[in-house]
Amino acid sequence: xxxxxxxxxxxxxxxxxxxxxxxxxxxxxxxxxxxxxxxxxxxxxxxxxxxxxxxxxxxxxxxxxxxxxxxxxxxxxxxxxxxxxxxxxxxxxxxxxxxxxxxxxxxxxxxxxxxxxxxxxxxxxxxxxxxxxxxxxxxxxxxxxxxxxxxxxxxxxxxxxxxxxxxxxxxxxxxxxxxxxxxxxxxxxxxxxxxxxxxxxxxxxxxxxxxxxxxxxxxxxxxxxxxxxxxxxxxxxxxxxxxxxxxxxxxxxxxxxxxxxxxxxx
Amino acid sequence: xxxxxxxxxxxxxxxxxxxxxxxxxxxxxxxxxxxxxxxxxxxxxxxxxxxxxxxxxxxxxxxxxxxxxxxxxxxxxxxxxxxxxxxxxxxxxxxxxxxxxxxxxxxxxxxxxxxxxxxxxxxxxxxxxxxxxxxxxxxxxxxxxxxxxxxxxxxxxxxxxxxxxxxxxxxxxxxxxxxxxxxxxxxxxxxxxxxxxxxxxxxxxxxxxxxxxxxxxxxxxxxxxxxxxxxxxxxxxxxxxxxxxxxxxxxxxxxxxxxxxxxxxxxxxxxxxxxxxxxxxxxxxxxxxxxxxxxxxxxxxxxxxxxxxxxx
Numbered sequence: 001x002x003x004x005x006x007x008x009x010x011x012x013x014x015x016x017x018x019x020x021x022x023x024x025x026x027x028x029x030x031x032x033x034x035x036x037x038x039x040x041x042x043x044x045x046x047x048x049x050x051x052x053x054x055x056x057x058x059x060x061x062x063x064x065x066x067x068x069x070x071x072x073x074x075x076x077x078x079x080x081x082x083x084x085x086x087x088x089x090x091x092x093x094x095x096x097x098x099x100x101x102x103x104x105x106x107x108x109x110x111x112x113x114x115x116x117x118x119x120x121x122x123x124x125x126x127x128x129x130x131x132x133x134x135x136x137x138x139x140x141x142x143x144x145x146x147x148x149x150x151x152x153x154x155x156x157x158x159x160x161x162x163x164x165x166x167x168x169x170x171x172x173x174x175x176x177x178x179x180x181x182x183x184x185x186x187x188x189x190x191x192x193x194x195x196x197x198x199x200x201x202x203x204x205x206x207x208x209x210x211x212x213x214x215x216x217x218x219x220x221x222x223x224x225x226x227x228x229x230x231x232x233x234x235x236x237x238x239x240x241x242x243x244x245x246x247x248x249x250x251x252x253x254x255x256x257x258x259x260x261x262x263x264x265x266x
Numbered sequence: 267x268x269x270x271x272x273x274x275x276x277x278x279x280x281x282x283x284x285x286x287x288x289x290x291x292x293x294x295x296x297x298x299x300x301x302x303x304x305x306x307x308x309x310x311x312x313x314x315x316x317x318x319x320x321x322x323x324x325x326x327x328x329x330x331x332x333x334x335x336x337x338x339x340x341x342x343x344x345x346x347x348x349x350x351x352x353x354x355x356x357x358x359x360x361x362x363x364x365x366x367x368x369x370x371x372x373x374x375x376x377x378x379x380x381x382x383x384x385x386x387x388x389x390x391x392x393x394x395x396x397x398x399x400x401x402x403x404x405x406x407x408x409x410x411x412x413x414x415x416x417x418x419x420x421x422x423x424x425x426x427x428x429x430x431x432x433x434x435x436x437x438x439x440x441x442x443x444x445x446x447x448x449x450x451x452x453x454x455x456x457x458x459x460x461x462x463x464x465x466x467x468x469x470x471x472x473x474x475x476x477x478x479x480x481x482x483x484x485x486x487x488x489x490x491x492x493x494x495x496x497x498x499x500x501x502x503x504x505x506x507x508x509x510x511x512x513x514x515x516x517x518x519x520x521x522x523x524x525x526x527x528x529x530x531x532x533x534x535x536x537x538x539x540x541x542x543x544x545x546x547x548x549x550x551x552x553x554x555x556x557x558x559x560x561x562x563x564x565x566x567x568x569x570x571x572x573x574x575x576x577x578x
Contacts, residue, residue, distance in 0.1 A: 010361040014347065014354055021349035021390075096343055099308040101333040102362055 007102055008110040015114030026119060030126035033072055037127060040068050041134050057198035063225040064196070066138050069127040070221035071193045074155065077119035081112035081160055085167025086176045089257070098258070105164055105250050112160050113153075120156070144227030151220045151232070154239035158246055159187070159216040165250040171257030186211070192218030212242045276302040277470040280316075284463070286413070287444040289437075291457040291478075294467035295560055300450040303467070304416050307448065308338055321413060334363060337412035339404055341419035346391045352402040353387050356409055363410035370409075377405040381435055397428025404432065408439070415439070417449040421456050433459050454552040466559050474559055478552075485555045489529045491520045493536060494544040503539065508532055516543070 048054075048061045059067060085108060088094040097104050132138070140148065166183050169176045188194060190204070191213030197205055208214050219235055277299040284290050292300045305311045306318055309325030309332055318325055323332050346355045356377075360370035378384050381401045386394055394402065400420065407415060417436070421429040437460050439445045451457055457464065457478070464481060466474040474481065495516045502510070502518070507526025512519035522529045529547055536542065 007358075007362045007364075010358050014350065014358050017354070018347050018349050093343060095305065095310045096338070096340060098310050098329060099333055099336070099338060100362065101330055101364075 008106050011107055011110040012114035012117075015111040016118050017114075019115040019118045026122045030123050033076060033123060033127050034130050036072055037065075037069065037130050037134070041065060041131075044068075057196050059196060059198075059225065062135060062138065065131060065135055067196060067221045067225045068194075069131050070124070070224045071217050073120055073124040073127050074152070074159075074217055074220065075188065075193050077116050077123050077156075078159065078163070079112045079115045079119065081108060082163045082167035082176060082180050084108065084112075085164055086170040089167070089170040090174075094258075105161070105247070105254055108164050109157065109160055112164070113156060116156050116160065120152070138225075140224055141227055144223065144229070144232075147227065147229070147232045147236070148220065148223055150236060151223050151239065154236065154243060155216045155220045158212060158239060158243045161243060161246040161250050162187075162212070162216075165246065165253055168250065168253045168257050171253075171260060187213045187216060190214070191216055192221070196222070212246065215239050215242050275470055277306070277313075277467075280467075280470075280472055282465060282472065282475055284446060284448065286446055287440070288463055289440045289447040289449070289461040290463045290465065291461035292448065292450045292465050292467060293452075293454075293457060293556060294473075297469075298467040299470040300467055301418055302470075304338070304418050304448065304450060308336065308416055309333075334410060335412055336414045336416065337407040337410065338416040339407045339418070339420050341400075341417075341422040344391075344399070344403060345406055346399065346402055348391050351388045351390055352383065352394075352406070355391075355402070355406055359406055359409045365410060373409060373411065377408060380438070381405045395428070397424050397431065400424060400428065400432055401435070404435070408445075412445070414446045414448065417447065417451075419451055420449070421451060421453055429453070429456065436460055454556060458552050466556065468560055481555065482549060482552065485558065487524060487558075488550055489522045489524060490548040490550060491522060491529065491533060491536075492546045492548065493518050493520070493540075493542055496541040496543040502536070505532065505535065 044061060044064050048056065048064075054060055056064070085094075088097070094104065097107070162183060163180070166176055166180050169179050173179075190197070190208045190211055192208070197208045197214055197218050200208060208218075215235075215238060219239065223232065223235070280299075280303070292303055294300050302311065306313055307320055307325060309320075309327075309329035312326040320332060321335055325332050345359075346352060347358075353374075356374055357370070360367075360374075365373065378387060381404065383398075383402060383405060386398055391399060391402070404415075404417075404420065415436075420436075421432055424432065433456050436447060436449075440447045440460070447460065449457070449461060461478060464474070464476055464478050465472055476484070490511075495518070497516070504510070504520070505527055507523040509521050510518060511521045520532070522532050533545060533547065537545070
């Protein structure tokens with residue numbers, strides 16, 4: 001098992017190395033984050049001061065702003081893996097990978113994961129620096145760091161499997177962007193990217209709890225600002241379950257798609 | 267409204283065998299079924315009827331197992347990482363094919379020497395020329411020491427020097443390392459230099475399966491005679507079946523129809539009647555033979571048989 005995973009770890013590491021060549025894009029994306037964070041700082045400062053409440057939805061102002069740094073870093077770091085998969089299917093390139101000794105979904109997952117880690121770390125560093133200047137630095141407990149790293153990795157894996165599965169729809173449709181738009185908007189809204197799900201009205205919160213998106217965005221960001229070790233194990237177990245479930249859904253879609261594979265060119 | 271379904275048979279009634287260590291060319295016009303054939307042999311596609319055995323295995327059923335013993339290079343699809351040096355791709359492929367680290371190091375050393383990659387092994391792929399990239403591409407395909415190498419248009423877009431180098435390396439691999447090569451190419455020069463056998467496909471069917479030397483022999487209708495006369499020459503008294511195709515000063519190029527006239531007799535006659543400085547007899551290019559096969563309405567085999575009888 002470990003031996004067979006070796007190739008995927010190597011692909012993730014190589015992808016991270018490859019992505020370091022795109023430093024200018026990382027800086028540009030991070031520049032966009034500065035604007036977003038400036039808006040958030042002003043918005044939430046006004047909200048907290050007007051409401052007079054020290055804590056909203058379980059977050060004080062500082063936690064809320066650091067929560068948003070984390071959720072934005074997770075979402076902005078998302079690579080366009082659905083487009084890569086779509087292109088592979090449209091051009092027939094996916095068929096050539098069939099004759100290679102690896103699982104296409106796992107390989108794309110590894111490559112996109114490597115890329116995303118570089119993007120996430122660089123974005124978080126910029127976000128951390130900007131927010132530290134604006135409201136002062138924040139240090140999560142050292143004991144929480146290993147859990148945080150695992151949770152972030154699982155969150156990203158679940159999201160990437162979801163994106164790859166959306167890309168697999170290209171076996172049936174010419175353009176997967178409408179599907180990705182729905183996927184990404186649901187994730188932004190119900191995953192807690194803009195507002196923590198604890199602030200949602202009850203029906204929306206229940207809906208969010210039934211969907212996998214909160215494990216991709218809300219859960220690791222919440223852990224970043226409020227590490228509750230008692231709940232972290234169950235959270236990781238749930239994330240692993242979501243990853244496995246999404247993987248099986250993704251593989252089923254892929255297998256159905258490959259059966260009707262129409263290789264372009266001849 | 268109803269969607270109509272149209273079934274197109276990409277390849278049909280195709281049957282052939284390739285002995286280990288041979289080099290086979292699949293040729294044919296666009297849409298003839300060459301790439302489909304390669305995809306079938308690699309296990310990428312499954313035939314709707316019939317059976318395929320590659321190294322004793324059904325390629326579609328045992329695709330993962332077979333992947334460790336075969337390799338493919340598709341001219342327009344790269345497996346090199348664009349921003350990284352080729353060495354990184356080689357190392358990754360070593361892990362993908364579960365190659366032991368010591369073995370991988372040894373294998374890479376061999377390939378670097380064979381393909382002369384040492385001067386650009388650590389340069390990002392984006393900085394390499396097309397020829398250098400293709401050498402790396404083929405080296406990458408050989409990292410797991412495959413028994414069969416499938417190449418789909420490997421020299422597409424390469425200049426003459428790069429193409430020649432790639433073909434020389436492939437020929438060495440085939441002749442010395444006994445790697446079986448199955449190649450598709452539109453370049454008849456590549457085919458002639460590399461392959462011993464040829465299958466000509468058209469509209470999904472095999473129109474000719476032959477040894478290249480045999481094909482040349484059986485499909486010759488003509489020979490080209492180039493004569494350089496010493497000084498002025500009178501109008502040539504040409505026998506039937508011989509025509510002038512080019513004239514440039516003292517050099518005249520003749521085409522001899524072998525069904526009508528013997529080339530040696532034509533040469534003797536010209537030499538007897540004129541003062542000749544130099545004379546050469548050439549075969550027409552392979553390309554024209556292949557073009558003739560594509561365009562011929564008659565079954566190629568029968569025509570080849572007829573020509574063989576004429577030659578005999």
